[in-house]
Amino acid sequence: MLLSQALDARSDLTDLNRQHPDLAARFVQLRDQLDQPAGTFDSADGSEDIDALAARQDRAVRDRHRLARDFAQILADIRALAGFDSFALPPTPGELLAEADQGPIVVFNVSRYRSDALLLTQSGITHVELPQLTVAALTEQVDAFHRALRTATSGPDKTERRQAQAVMAQVLQWLWDAAGPVLDALGHHRQSSADADWPRVWWAPGGLLGLLPLHAAGYHTDPVDDPGRRTVMDRVISSYTPTVRALRHARQHASVPDKPAQGLVVAMPTTPGLPDQGCLPHVSSEVSKLHQHLPKLTLLLEPDSSDDGALVSSAHTPTKDNVLDHLPSCSIAHFACHGASHPTDPSKSWLLLHDHASDPLTVASLAQVRLDQAELAYLSACRTAAIDTADLIDEAIHLTSAFQLAGFPHVVGTLWEIDDQIAVTIADAFYTHLCTPTGALDTSRAAWALHQAVREVRDGHDLPGRLDRTHIPFLWAAYLHAGA
Structure with a gap:
């Protein structure tokens, strides 16, 4: 239901904008307001009494219901127009x-x-x-x-x-x-x-x-x-794909690239606040491989914890705001970091960036992003396609589906913790297979490229002596392709 509502709210507005710009603007305004996370209602400093907190909760709920009613009304008004009777309706x-x-x-x-x-x-x-x-x-x-x-x-x-x-x-x-x-x-x-x-x-x-x-x-x-x-x-x-409609949505956003891929690489070799700084010793090797495959890339790199930070530009620190600022202009987004699945609310599953403790990049954070250039998101992180709570097992809301819903036609995610060194091997093989005979990156080959990369790792093609990994599925079976 959550996916269906979100997909309805992201319908093509081209014709409506051209013929009825005022209605289109109102529709977008209501859609974006509904897209915003509802937030929490805890008293920030503990000073707000229970009655005041309850009143604020009631107002938020009433506002949400009002927005939903206004959104339903604007949809009815649009569908009453000639030629727009199926606007934002489910496909036949x-x-x-x-x-x-x-x-x-x-x-x-x-x-x-x-x-x-x-x-x-x-x-x-x-x-x-x-x-x-x-x-x-x-x-x-x-x-x-x-x-x-x-x-x-x-x-x-x-x-x-x-x-x-x-x-x-x-x-x-x-x-x-x-x-x-x-x-x-x-x-x-x-x-x-x-x-x-x-x-x-x-x-x-x-x-x-x-x-x-x-x-x-x-x-x-x-x-x-x-x-x-x-x-x-x-x-x-x-x-x-979580649903057939979600696959349809992904394909509607898929396009043939008309220019070299613009990459965004978010790399966290260490993560503040984690035990042992959440050290991922092979992230630097992964970044090096990506420089070979993505000639045009923006790198957001976590500064060395031993540095004082003076030489590191805050604009290139992997924070939530910096990532959200760069996503709309990139065609390929690659995250090499830790990930986590929220135990009770899938929309709060997150990627652990520099500011994960104060302002995490959650599934809900992606709702506000409009991605016209997006082609591929590669989540080289743990548990980006996992849901852990039995009561929420039918919710297909996790980081992988969120990136797909936000506008990336192709997403690579993982079902469980991945080996840091194997992650480098699979990423390198993936981008190698993504490359066409002419040397261009073709993101429409993403499913095939991941398929080839995982089979090669399973069969030990990357190591002398063909180390047999068929008995060790946790090393290679976590990787999956979602989308078009």
């Missing part, structure tokens, strides 16, 4: 099905009655019953996966870490058995050749299923040269 079923012209969209429905995958294809809507994907089984597997993930990444004992990695691999095999019939139904039985155009699939998992990496489901220990290898990433290129 036919318009939704049109989004399957680039590849099928798979929407999962998991319930205690039965579970199915709805398949939106060019030929229409069909479904596949998934009897193994029960609520009880899914809950058990999600719990096992995330307990194993915690042990695999931070367990004190090497044997325990290996056992946890094996559990994660087993969950990915179960996920293939439970959801793999979808690929069979779509006709994806074998691996495409290296030089072929690989088929694409868009996943809309929803609920608990969104806590597992559908794109990494499979038996990754199958022989590499087996053309029928039972893994999703060896058969299709995966992308995610």
Whole structure:
């Protein structure tokens, strides 16, 4: 519902601006006021009494309701005009099905009655019953996966870490058995050749299923040269979307770049206020790689904590305000930093920048940004596509979907904590594959580029001796592509 309301409020205003500028201006004014975060109502210094605080809360709620009523009225006035009867209305079923012209969209429905995958294809809507994907089984597997993930990444004992990695691999095999019939139904039985155009699939998992990496489901220990290898990433290129409408919104914002990419790189090798300064020792290497791939970039770099800051311009410090100032003019935004998922309010999930303690860059912060140049957001940070609270599991509001909603047609995010050194390898491979034979960066290749980068890391192509990482999914399976 939150996504739908936000998408309605971002409809194309070109025709309305041209024919009825006053109505368009009023619509934008109300839309932007509704876009603003509601904020909190705690007394800043504790001096405000309970009655005054309650009165202020009541006024804020009444104001919000008034804005919603005014917004509904302006929509009614616009739709009463000739030629604007469908302004900001949800797309028709036919318009939704049109989004399957680039590849099928798979929407999962998991319930205690039965579970199915709805398949939106060019030929229409069909479904596949998934009897193994029960609520009880899914809950058990999600719990096992995330307990194993915690042990695999931070367990004190090497044997325990290996056992946890094996559990994660087993969950990915179960996920293939439970959801793999979808690929069979779509006709994806074998691996495409290296030089072929690989088929694409868009996943809309929803609920608990969104806590597992559908794109990494499979038996990754199958022989590499087996053309029928039972893994999703060896058969299709995966992308995610919270809803079909959100995918439609992303594609409407996608455009063919007519000039070299303008990059914004936000790098936090250290983070004030975190234990050990939240040290990410390989961020400098990641920035160095980005300088090679993005010839035109603006770098916001956290100053060395040992410096007094005198030599560092505040305009190039990675603060929330500096980031929001630069985002509208950049086509590629790359964040190399820590990220966090808010435990009770997904709209408060945030990227940890220089001023995260006083003015965090949250999901809600992006609502006010209008991004006409945006093409790609790469969130090389932990947990940017994660929601941790069971009561909020159906809310597809996290940093990855927020960047997509704000106007980035392509977003790279992560489902859990990522390895700092592996992050450099995947980012380097991603931008390498994003490059066309002529040397230009083509962001429309983002899903394919991430797909290639992750497969290469999984198969150990970046290291001598081809280190086998198929048994260590936490190193590579967190990365996902969302959007067009």
